[in-house]
Amino acid sequence: MAWRVLLAVASGAYADLALERELRRLPLAPQDRGLATELAYGAIRQRRLLDAWLDLLGKVPAAQQPPPLRWLLHLGLYQLLFFQRVPASAAVSTAVELAKRDGLARLAPVVNGLLRAFLRRTAPLPLPADPAAAFALRHSLPDWLAADLLAWLPLEQADAFGQAANQAPPLDLRVNVLRSSREAVLAAFTAAGVPAEPLVDLPAGLTLTARSSDLRALPGYSEGHWCVQDRAAQTIAPLLDAQPGERILDACAAPGGKSTHIAELIGDVGTVVAVDRSSGRLQRVRDNAERLGLHTIKPLQGDAAALGVAQAADLEAALGANLAAAPFDRVLLDAPCSGLGTLARHADARWRLTPAAIDTLVELQQSLLAGVAPLLRPGGRLVYATCTVHPRENQQQIAAFLAAHPGWQLHLEQQLWPQPQGGDGFYAAVLQAP
Ligand SMILES: C[S@@+](CC[C@H](N)C(=O)[O-])C[C@H]1O[C@@H](n2cnc3c(N)ncnc32)[C@H](O)[C@@H]1O
Numbered sequence: 001m002a003w004r005v006l007l008a009v010a011s012g013a014y015a016d017l018a019l020e021r022e023l024r025r026l027p028l029a030p031q032d033r034g035l036a037t038e039l040a041y042g043a044i045r046q047r048r049l050l051d052a053w054l055d056l057l058g059k060v061p062a063a064q065q066p067p068p069l070r071w072l073l074h075l076g077l078y079q080l081l082f083f084q085r086v087p088a089s090a091a092v093s094t095a096v097e098l099a100k101r102d103g104l105a106r107l108a109p110v111v112n113g114l115l116r117a118f119l120r121r122t123a124p125l126p127l128p129a130d131p132a133a134a135f136a137l138r139h140s141l142p143d144w145l146a147a148d149l150l151a152w153l154p155l156e157q158a159d160a161f162g163q164a165a166n167q168a169p170p171l172d173l174r175v176n177v178l179r180s181s182r183e184a185v186l187a188a189f190t191a192a193g194v195p196a197e198p199l200v201d202l203p204a205g206l207t208l209t210a211r212s213s214d215l216r217a218l219p220g221y222s223e224g225h226w227c228v229q230d231r232a233a234q235t236i237a238p239l240l241d242a243q244p245g246e247r248i249l250d251a252c253a254a255p256g257g258k259s260t261h262i263a264e265l266i267g268d269v270g271t272v273v274a275v276d277r278s279s280g281r282l283q284r285v286r287d288n289a290e291r292l293g294l295h296t297i298k299p300l301q302g303d304a305a306a307l308g309v310a311q312a313a314d315l316e317a318a319l320g321a322n323l324a325a326a327p328f329d330r331v332l333l334d335a336p337c338s339g340l341g342t343l344a345r346h347a348d349a350r351w352r353l354t355p356a357a358i359d360t361l362v363e364l365q366q367s368l369l370a371g372v373a374p375l376l377r378p379g380g381r382l383v384y385a386t387c388t389v390h391p392r393e394n395q396q397q398i399a400a401f402l403a404a405h406p407g408w409q410l411h412l413e414q415q416l417w418p419q420p421q422g423g424d425g426f427y428a429a430v431l432q433a434p
Contacts, residue, residue: 001026002039003098006071015044015348034211038168041347043071043078045166048140050074052125053081057117058110069107072099076115088119135159139166144355145340152391157417161389164418164425165343165350171212172422173226174234175204176292178264180225182206188219202234204264207422224292229257232341232416232426236334236385237261239412239430244269246329247319251304251372254281256288256297258334258385263294272297273318273328275304304333305364305371315375327377335365337386337393341418341425362392369401373408373433381411382431387424389417394427407434 001022008018019040028036043050054062054073062070076095079086092115099108127134135155136146139162149158173196175182182198186206189196194212199205206226212218220226237258242248244266250259253274263272274289276282279301289297298318302311308323316323338358343350369384376382384401386393394415402408411430418425 001036002043002075003072005040006043006074007068009044009348010067010071015041030214039075039078041168042082043074044347046078046140047074047351049137050077052137053077053118056125057114069104069110072104072111073114076111077118080115080118092116138162142350145350160420161418163420167344167420169344170422171208172199172229172231173206174229174261175206175226176224176264177204178268179223179293180220185220185225192219194218199231202231205231205234227260227288227292230424231422232424233257234261236383236426236428237265239383239428240330240332240381242266242330246270247321247326248272249328249331249372249375250274251331251333251368252276252335254278254285256285258332259285259297260288260292260294262332263296266296268294268296270296271319273315274299275302275307277303305367307371308375328375329377329380331372331376331382332385333368333372333382334385335368337361337388338390340388340390342387344418345424358390358392362397365393365397366400373405376433378433380433382433383428384431385426385428387426389415389425389427398429408432
Protein backbone atom coordinates (compact mmCIF):
# COMPACT_ATOMS: atom_id res chain seq x y z
CA MET A 1 0.00 0.00 0.00
CA ALA A 2 2.80 2.40 0.89
CA TRP A 3 4.47 1.56 -2.42
CA ARG A 4 1.32 2.52 -4.35
CA VAL A 5 1.13 5.78 -2.39
CA LEU A 6 4.74 6.62 -3.31
CA LEU A 7 4.04 5.89 -6.96
CA ALA A 8 0.89 8.05 -6.93
CA VAL A 9 2.68 10.96 -5.23
CA ALA A 10 5.51 10.76 -7.76
CA SER A 11 2.88 11.20 -10.50
CA GLY A 12 1.46 14.29 -8.86
CA ALA A 13 -1.08 13.04 -6.29
CA TYR A 14 -1.26 14.58 -2.80
CA ALA A 15 0.14 12.19 -0.20
CA ASP A 16 -2.83 12.35 2.18
CA LEU A 17 -5.39 11.85 -0.60
CA ALA A 18 -3.40 9.00 -2.16
CA LEU A 19 -3.17 7.26 1.21
CA GLU A 20 -6.88 7.76 1.92
CA ARG A 21 -7.71 6.26 -1.47
CA GLU A 22 -5.56 3.20 -0.79
CA LEU A 23 -7.02 2.77 2.69
CA ARG A 24 -10.53 2.84 1.22
CA ARG A 25 -9.59 0.18 -1.32
CA LEU A 26 -8.12 -2.12 1.29
CA PRO A 27 -9.27 -1.46 4.85
CA LEU A 28 -6.56 -2.50 7.31
CA ALA A 29 -6.42 -3.27 11.02
CA PRO A 30 -5.50 -0.15 13.05
CA GLN A 31 -1.84 -1.16 13.62
CA ASP A 32 -1.33 -1.93 9.93
CA ARG A 33 -2.97 1.34 9.01
CA GLY A 34 -0.52 3.14 11.27
CA LEU A 35 2.41 1.24 9.78
CA ALA A 36 1.35 1.96 6.18
CA THR A 37 0.97 5.65 7.05
CA GLU A 38 4.34 5.89 8.75
CA LEU A 39 6.07 4.03 5.92
CA ALA A 40 4.53 6.07 3.12
CA TYR A 41 4.87 9.49 4.75
CA GLY A 42 8.32 8.74 6.16
CA ALA A 43 9.74 7.59 2.82
CA ILE A 44 8.22 10.64 1.06
CA ARG A 45 9.76 13.04 3.59
CA GLN A 46 13.15 11.35 3.30
CA ARG A 47 13.08 11.17 -0.51
CA ARG A 48 16.25 13.18 -0.96
CA LEU A 49 18.27 11.27 1.60
CA LEU A 50 17.06 7.92 0.24
CA ASP A 51 17.97 8.95 -3.31
CA ALA A 52 21.46 9.82 -2.10
CA TRP A 53 21.85 6.30 -0.69
CA LEU A 54 20.62 4.79 -3.97
CA ASP A 55 23.09 6.95 -5.90
CA LEU A 56 25.89 5.73 -3.66
CA LEU A 57 25.04 2.04 -3.63
CA GLY A 58 23.45 1.43 -7.04
CA LYS A 59 24.90 1.17 -10.53
CA VAL A 60 22.19 3.45 -11.95
CA PRO A 61 21.47 6.87 -10.34
CA ALA A 62 18.15 7.01 -8.49
CA ALA A 63 16.61 9.52 -10.89
CA GLN A 64 17.26 7.20 -13.85
CA GLN A 65 15.82 4.06 -12.29
CA PRO A 66 12.38 2.87 -13.37
CA PRO A 67 10.04 4.66 -10.90
CA PRO A 68 8.49 1.48 -9.43
CA LEU A 69 12.00 0.21 -8.59
CA ARG A 70 13.13 3.53 -7.16
CA TRP A 71 10.13 3.80 -4.81
CA LEU A 72 10.30 0.18 -3.73
CA LEU A 73 13.97 0.65 -2.85
CA HIS A 74 13.02 3.80 -0.94
CA LEU A 75 10.58 1.81 1.17
CA GLY A 76 13.11 -0.93 1.87
CA LEU A 77 15.89 1.52 2.72
CA TYR A 78 13.61 3.70 4.79
CA GLN A 79 12.81 0.76 7.05
CA LEU A 80 16.49 -0.20 7.33
CA LEU A 81 17.45 3.37 8.22
CA PHE A 82 14.59 4.49 10.43
CA PHE A 83 12.53 1.54 11.72
CA GLN A 84 13.77 -0.22 14.81
CA ARG A 85 10.78 -2.51 15.15
CA VAL A 86 10.93 -4.10 11.68
CA PRO A 87 13.77 -6.65 11.50
CA ALA A 88 16.16 -5.89 8.63
CA SER A 89 15.67 -9.35 7.13
CA ALA A 90 11.90 -8.77 7.00
CA ALA A 91 12.27 -5.39 5.32
CA VAL A 92 14.60 -6.87 2.66
CA SER A 93 12.57 -10.00 1.98
CA THR A 94 9.28 -8.05 1.76
CA ALA A 95 10.81 -5.68 -0.79
CA VAL A 96 12.17 -8.62 -2.83
CA GLU A 97 8.84 -10.47 -2.67
CA LEU A 98 6.97 -7.34 -3.77
CA ALA A 99 9.34 -6.91 -6.69
CA LYS A 100 8.72 -10.53 -7.79
CA ARG A 101 4.97 -10.30 -7.35
CA ASP A 102 4.25 -6.90 -8.83
CA GLY A 103 5.97 -6.67 -12.20
CA LEU A 104 9.64 -6.26 -11.23
CA ALA A 105 10.63 -9.95 -11.16
CA ARG A 106 13.63 -9.28 -13.39
CA LEU A 107 14.83 -6.58 -11.00
CA ALA A 108 14.31 -8.56 -7.77
CA PRO A 109 18.06 -9.38 -7.57
CA VAL A 110 18.82 -5.63 -7.81
CA VAL A 111 16.48 -4.98 -4.89
CA ASN A 112 18.08 -7.76 -2.86
CA GLY A 113 21.65 -6.76 -3.78
CA LEU A 114 21.24 -3.08 -3.07
CA LEU A 115 19.48 -3.48 0.27
CA ARG A 116 22.04 -6.06 1.37
CA ALA A 117 24.88 -3.76 0.27
CA PHE A 118 23.38 -1.13 2.56
CA LEU A 119 23.28 -3.60 5.47
CA ARG A 120 26.93 -4.55 4.92
CA ARG A 121 28.06 -0.95 4.87
CA THR A 122 29.34 0.45 8.13
CA ALA A 123 30.32 3.97 7.03
CA PRO A 124 27.71 6.78 7.13
CA LEU A 125 26.52 8.56 4.01
CA PRO A 126 29.27 10.91 2.78
CA LEU A 127 28.03 14.51 2.96
CA PRO A 128 28.93 17.28 0.49
CA ALA A 129 31.61 19.75 1.61
CA ASP A 130 29.32 22.73 1.07
CA PRO A 131 27.54 23.35 4.42
CA ALA A 132 24.18 24.25 2.83
CA ALA A 133 24.23 21.15 0.59
CA ALA A 134 25.17 18.97 3.57
CA PHE A 135 22.38 20.49 5.65
CA ALA A 136 19.85 19.93 2.83
CA LEU A 137 20.87 16.29 2.52
CA ARG A 138 20.95 15.54 6.25
CA HIS A 139 17.37 16.75 6.66
CA SER A 140 16.11 15.76 3.21
CA LEU A 141 15.12 19.30 2.23
CA PRO A 142 15.18 21.05 -1.16
CA ASP A 143 18.22 23.29 -1.78
CA TRP A 144 16.27 26.57 -1.85
CA LEU A 145 14.67 25.87 1.53
CA ALA A 146 17.94 24.74 3.10
CA ALA A 147 19.62 27.96 1.94
CA ASP A 148 16.74 30.07 3.30
CA LEU A 149 16.74 28.31 6.68
CA LEU A 150 20.49 28.80 7.08
CA ALA A 151 20.04 32.49 6.26
CA TRP A 152 17.24 32.87 8.84
CA LEU A 153 18.53 30.72 11.70
CA PRO A 154 21.72 29.69 13.50
CA LEU A 155 22.67 26.11 12.54
CA GLU A 156 21.42 24.60 15.79
CA GLN A 157 17.92 26.00 15.26
CA ALA A 158 17.94 25.14 11.58
CA ASP A 159 18.77 21.55 12.63
CA ALA A 160 15.83 21.59 15.03
CA PHE A 161 13.60 22.71 12.13
CA GLY A 162 14.92 19.80 10.04
CA GLN A 163 14.23 17.32 12.83
CA ALA A 164 10.73 18.69 13.32
CA ALA A 165 10.04 18.42 9.59
CA ASN A 166 10.93 14.72 9.54
CA GLN A 167 8.95 13.22 12.36
CA ALA A 168 5.42 11.90 12.60
CA PRO A 169 3.55 14.84 14.17
CA PRO A 170 1.83 14.28 17.51
CA LEU A 171 -1.94 14.13 17.68
CA ASP A 172 -3.23 17.07 19.69
CA LEU A 173 -6.85 17.64 20.63
CA ARG A 174 -8.80 20.65 21.84
CA VAL A 175 -11.55 20.02 24.35
CA ASN A 176 -14.87 21.70 23.64
CA VAL A 177 -15.30 23.35 27.03
CA LEU A 178 -18.96 24.07 26.27
CA ARG A 179 -19.71 20.34 26.22
CA SER A 180 -17.07 18.78 28.46
CA SER A 181 -13.89 19.54 30.40
CA ARG A 182 -10.29 18.48 29.94
CA GLU A 183 -10.49 16.40 33.14
CA ALA A 184 -13.64 14.60 31.94
CA VAL A 185 -12.16 13.87 28.49
CA LEU A 186 -8.91 12.60 30.05
CA ALA A 187 -10.89 10.40 32.45
CA ALA A 188 -12.93 8.95 29.56
CA PHE A 189 -9.73 8.27 27.57
CA THR A 190 -8.06 6.61 30.57
CA ALA A 191 -11.11 4.41 31.09
CA ALA A 192 -10.94 3.39 27.41
CA GLY A 193 -7.19 2.65 27.64
CA VAL A 194 -6.21 5.61 25.41
CA PRO A 195 -3.09 7.28 26.84
CA ALA A 196 -3.27 11.08 26.76
CA GLU A 197 -1.77 14.05 28.60
CA PRO A 198 -2.76 17.68 29.11
CA LEU A 199 -0.78 20.27 27.10
CA VAL A 200 1.00 22.86 29.21
CA ASP A 201 -0.18 26.48 28.77
CA LEU A 202 -3.19 25.44 26.68
CA PRO A 203 -6.26 25.27 28.89
CA ALA A 204 -8.25 23.03 26.56
CA GLY A 205 -5.35 21.15 24.94
CA LEU A 206 -4.33 17.54 25.30
CA THR A 207 -2.13 15.19 23.33
CA LEU A 208 -2.42 11.49 22.60
CA THR A 209 0.75 9.80 23.76
CA ALA A 210 0.28 6.64 21.67
CA ARG A 211 -0.69 6.42 18.01
CA SER A 212 -4.39 6.07 17.44
CA SER A 213 -5.59 5.58 13.91
CA ASP A 214 -9.37 5.78 14.15
CA LEU A 215 -10.11 9.00 15.97
CA ARG A 216 -13.83 8.75 15.42
CA ALA A 217 -13.89 5.66 17.60
CA LEU A 218 -12.45 7.52 20.61
CA PRO A 219 -14.76 8.43 23.50
CA GLY A 220 -16.55 11.76 23.11
CA TYR A 221 -15.95 12.22 19.38
CA SER A 222 -19.54 11.95 18.17
CA GLU A 223 -20.75 13.82 21.26
CA GLY A 224 -18.57 16.79 20.20
CA HIS A 225 -16.47 16.78 23.37
CA TRP A 226 -13.29 17.58 21.45
CA CYS A 227 -11.76 18.19 18.04
CA VAL A 228 -8.31 17.69 16.54
CA GLN A 229 -6.11 20.79 16.58
CA ASP A 230 -2.36 21.14 16.78
CA ARG A 231 -0.98 22.81 19.92
CA ALA A 232 0.45 25.79 18.00
CA ALA A 233 -2.84 26.33 16.14
CA GLN A 234 -4.58 26.46 19.53
CA THR A 235 -2.70 29.66 20.38
CA ILE A 236 -4.24 31.67 17.50
CA ALA A 237 -7.96 32.16 18.22
CA PRO A 238 -7.32 33.44 21.79
CA LEU A 239 -5.25 36.30 20.30
CA LEU A 240 -8.52 37.80 19.00
CA ASP A 241 -9.64 38.31 22.62
CA ALA A 242 -13.20 37.95 21.31
CA GLN A 243 -16.03 38.60 23.78
CA PRO A 244 -19.52 37.05 24.01
CA GLY A 245 -21.99 38.89 21.81
CA GLU A 246 -19.40 40.22 19.33
CA ARG A 247 -19.38 39.98 15.54
CA ILE A 248 -16.33 38.08 14.32
CA LEU A 249 -15.19 37.34 10.79
CA ASP A 250 -13.06 34.27 10.13
CA ALA A 251 -12.04 35.11 6.58
CA CYS A 252 -10.31 31.84 5.58
CA ALA A 253 -12.17 29.45 7.80
CA ALA A 254 -12.20 25.91 6.41
CA PRO A 255 -12.12 23.28 7.84
CA GLY A 256 -13.12 25.34 10.85
CA GLY A 257 -10.47 24.61 13.49
CA LYS A 258 -10.26 28.25 14.48
CA SER A 259 -13.92 29.22 13.83
CA THR A 260 -15.04 26.53 16.27
CA HIS A 261 -12.37 27.61 18.77
CA ILE A 262 -13.63 31.22 18.56
CA ALA A 263 -17.23 30.09 19.04
CA GLU A 264 -16.18 28.08 22.11
CA LEU A 265 -14.22 31.04 23.52
CA ILE A 266 -17.25 33.36 23.28
CA GLY A 267 -19.50 30.77 24.90
CA ASP A 268 -21.32 30.38 21.57
CA VAL A 269 -22.89 33.80 22.09
CA GLY A 270 -22.40 36.23 19.18
CA THR A 271 -21.80 35.73 15.45
CA VAL A 272 -18.84 34.05 13.76
CA VAL A 273 -19.07 34.48 9.99
CA ALA A 274 -16.91 31.69 8.56
CA VAL A 275 -15.88 32.48 4.99
CA ASP A 276 -14.01 30.19 2.64
CA ARG A 277 -13.54 30.17 -1.11
CA SER A 278 -13.96 26.42 -1.37
CA SER A 279 -17.50 25.10 -1.02
CA GLY A 280 -16.24 21.55 -0.41
CA ARG A 281 -14.03 22.68 2.44
CA LEU A 282 -16.80 24.94 3.80
CA GLN A 283 -18.96 21.83 4.22
CA ARG A 284 -16.36 20.62 6.70
CA VAL A 285 -16.90 23.82 8.72
CA ARG A 286 -20.64 23.03 8.82
CA ASP A 287 -20.00 19.40 9.82
CA ASN A 288 -17.53 20.37 12.55
CA ALA A 289 -19.77 23.11 13.95
CA GLU A 290 -22.69 20.69 14.01
CA ARG A 291 -20.76 17.92 15.73
CA LEU A 292 -19.44 20.36 18.33
CA GLY A 293 -22.96 21.81 18.80
CA LEU A 294 -21.94 25.40 17.95
CA HIS A 295 -24.71 27.67 16.67
CA THR A 296 -22.93 31.01 16.28
CA ILE A 297 -20.99 29.90 13.18
CA LYS A 298 -22.46 31.19 9.90
CA PRO A 299 -20.65 29.62 6.92
CA LEU A 300 -20.40 31.75 3.78
CA GLN A 301 -18.75 30.83 0.51
CA GLY A 302 -16.80 33.70 -1.01
CA ASP A 303 -13.54 35.37 -1.89
CA ALA A 304 -12.34 37.12 1.25
CA ALA A 305 -10.28 39.56 -0.84
CA ALA A 306 -13.46 41.07 -2.34
CA LEU A 307 -16.07 40.21 0.27
CA GLY A 308 -17.15 43.71 1.26
CA VAL A 309 -17.43 44.76 -2.38
CA ALA A 310 -18.77 41.78 -4.32
CA GLN A 311 -20.73 40.06 -1.57
CA ALA A 312 -21.80 42.81 0.82
CA ALA A 313 -25.42 41.57 0.74
CA ASP A 314 -24.41 37.94 1.52
CA LEU A 315 -22.17 39.16 4.27
CA GLU A 316 -24.95 41.24 5.82
CA ALA A 317 -27.32 38.27 5.62
CA ALA A 318 -24.80 36.04 7.43
CA LEU A 319 -24.08 38.78 9.94
CA GLY A 320 -27.75 39.58 10.44
CA ALA A 321 -26.88 43.28 10.43
CA ASN A 322 -26.11 46.20 8.16
CA LEU A 323 -22.37 46.28 7.58
CA ALA A 324 -22.07 50.06 7.56
CA ALA A 325 -23.88 50.39 10.88
CA ALA A 326 -22.36 47.33 12.55
CA PRO A 327 -19.09 46.13 11.07
CA PHE A 328 -17.02 43.34 12.59
CA ASP A 329 -15.48 43.67 16.06
CA ARG A 330 -12.75 41.18 15.22
CA VAL A 331 -11.33 39.62 12.08
CA LEU A 332 -9.18 36.54 11.84
CA LEU A 333 -7.24 36.09 8.61
CA ASP A 334 -5.69 32.62 8.81
CA ALA A 335 -4.25 33.03 5.36
CA PRO A 336 -3.40 30.42 2.73
CA CYS A 337 0.39 30.07 2.97
CA SER A 338 3.38 27.95 2.03
CA GLY A 339 2.88 25.75 5.11
CA LEU A 340 6.58 25.61 5.98
CA GLY A 341 5.57 25.21 9.62
CA THR A 342 3.69 21.99 8.88
CA LEU A 343 6.14 20.00 6.72
CA ALA A 344 5.95 16.99 9.07
CA ARG A 345 2.18 16.88 8.57
CA HIS A 346 2.31 17.23 4.78
CA ALA A 347 4.97 14.75 3.76
CA ASP A 348 5.07 15.78 0.09
CA ALA A 349 4.79 19.56 0.59
CA ARG A 350 8.52 20.30 0.46
CA TRP A 351 8.80 18.60 -2.96
CA ARG A 352 5.86 20.59 -4.34
CA LEU A 353 6.70 24.06 -3.05
CA THR A 354 8.77 26.47 -5.13
CA PRO A 355 10.01 30.01 -4.50
CA ALA A 356 7.70 31.10 -7.36
CA ALA A 357 4.69 29.61 -5.54
CA ILE A 358 5.67 31.66 -2.49
CA ASP A 359 5.67 34.84 -4.65
CA THR A 360 2.07 34.06 -5.67
CA LEU A 361 1.04 33.41 -2.06
CA VAL A 362 2.56 36.68 -0.88
CA GLU A 363 0.40 38.54 -3.44
CA LEU A 364 -2.72 36.62 -2.41
CA GLN A 365 -2.12 37.31 1.28
CA GLN A 366 -1.61 40.99 0.54
CA SER A 367 -4.93 41.21 -1.32
CA LEU A 368 -6.71 39.30 1.47
CA LEU A 369 -5.35 41.65 4.11
CA ALA A 370 -6.38 44.70 2.08
CA GLY A 371 -9.82 43.14 1.44
CA VAL A 372 -10.73 42.33 5.05
CA ALA A 373 -9.27 45.41 6.77
CA PRO A 374 -12.20 47.73 5.80
CA LEU A 375 -14.71 45.29 7.34
CA LEU A 376 -13.45 46.00 10.85
CA ARG A 377 -15.02 48.63 13.13
CA PRO A 378 -12.81 51.54 14.25
CA GLY A 379 -10.50 50.28 16.98
CA GLY A 380 -11.35 46.66 16.11
CA ARG A 381 -8.80 43.86 16.19
CA LEU A 382 -7.37 41.96 13.23
CA VAL A 383 -5.30 38.81 13.75
CA TYR A 384 -3.25 37.73 10.75
CA ALA A 385 -1.92 34.17 11.02
CA THR A 386 -0.08 31.66 8.87
CA CYS A 387 1.35 28.19 9.43
CA THR A 388 4.63 29.16 7.79
CA VAL A 389 7.98 30.57 8.88
CA HIS A 390 8.75 32.49 5.70
CA PRO A 391 9.45 36.18 6.59
CA ARG A 392 7.98 37.37 3.28
CA GLU A 393 4.61 35.84 4.19
CA ASN A 394 4.87 36.95 7.82
CA GLN A 395 6.88 39.88 9.23
CA GLN A 396 7.48 41.47 5.82
CA GLN A 397 3.84 41.05 4.83
CA ILE A 398 2.70 42.84 7.98
CA ALA A 399 5.34 45.57 7.62
CA ALA A 400 4.05 46.25 4.08
CA PHE A 401 0.44 46.30 5.35
CA LEU A 402 1.32 48.82 8.07
CA ALA A 403 3.18 50.99 5.57
CA ALA A 404 0.13 51.03 3.27
CA HIS A 405 -2.48 51.51 6.05
CA PRO A 406 -1.67 54.56 8.16
CA GLY A 407 -3.12 54.57 11.67
CA TRP A 408 -3.07 50.80 12.13
CA GLN A 409 -1.07 49.54 15.10
CA LEU A 410 0.83 46.33 15.62
CA HIS A 411 0.21 45.07 19.17
CA LEU A 412 1.96 41.73 19.07
CA GLU A 413 3.90 39.60 16.65
CA GLN A 414 4.88 35.98 17.33
CA GLN A 415 6.68 33.34 15.33
CA LEU A 416 6.41 29.82 16.70
CA TRP A 417 8.91 27.49 15.04
CA PRO A 418 8.03 23.84 14.44
CA GLN A 419 9.31 21.82 17.39
CA PRO A 420 11.08 18.44 17.27
CA GLN A 421 9.03 17.38 20.32
CA GLY A 422 5.78 18.42 18.60
CA GLY A 423 3.97 21.60 17.58
CA ASP A 424 3.60 23.19 14.15
CA GLY A 425 5.26 26.45 13.12
CA PHE A 426 2.82 29.36 13.32
CA TYR A 427 3.07 33.10 12.85
CA ALA A 428 0.59 35.62 14.22
CA ALA A 429 0.31 39.41 14.19
CA VAL A 430 -2.27 41.26 16.30
CA LEU A 431 -3.29 44.54 14.65
CA GLN A 432 -5.62 47.29 15.72
CA ALA A 433 -7.65 49.39 13.29
CA PRO A 434 -7.51 53.19 13.67
C1 LIG B 1 -4.87 27.90 6.35
S1 LIG B 1 -6.37 27.39 5.68
C2 LIG B 1 -7.49 27.85 6.93
C3 LIG B 1 -7.54 26.93 8.13
C4 LIG B 1 -8.66 27.28 9.08
N1 LIG B 1 -8.58 28.67 9.51
C5 LIG B 1 -8.68 26.39 10.30
O1 LIG B 1 -8.17 26.77 11.36
O2 LIG B 1 -9.23 25.29 10.22
C6 LIG B 1 -6.65 28.56 4.44
C7 LIG B 1 -8.03 28.51 3.79
O3 LIG B 1 -8.14 29.66 2.96
C8 LIG B 1 -9.03 29.35 1.91
N2 LIG B 1 -8.86 30.40 0.89
C9 LIG B 1 -7.87 30.56 -0.01
N3 LIG B 1 -8.05 31.67 -0.74
C10 LIG B 1 -9.19 32.26 -0.27
C11 LIG B 1 -9.91 33.44 -0.61
N4 LIG B 1 -9.50 34.24 -1.59
N5 LIG B 1 -11.03 33.72 0.08
C12 LIG B 1 -11.47 32.90 1.06
N6 LIG B 1 -10.82 31.76 1.42
C13 LIG B 1 -9.71 31.45 0.75
C14 LIG B 1 -8.64 27.96 1.52
O4 LIG B 1 -9.71 27.30 0.87
C15 LIG B 1 -8.31 27.33 2.90
O5 LIG B 1 -9.43 26.63 3.39
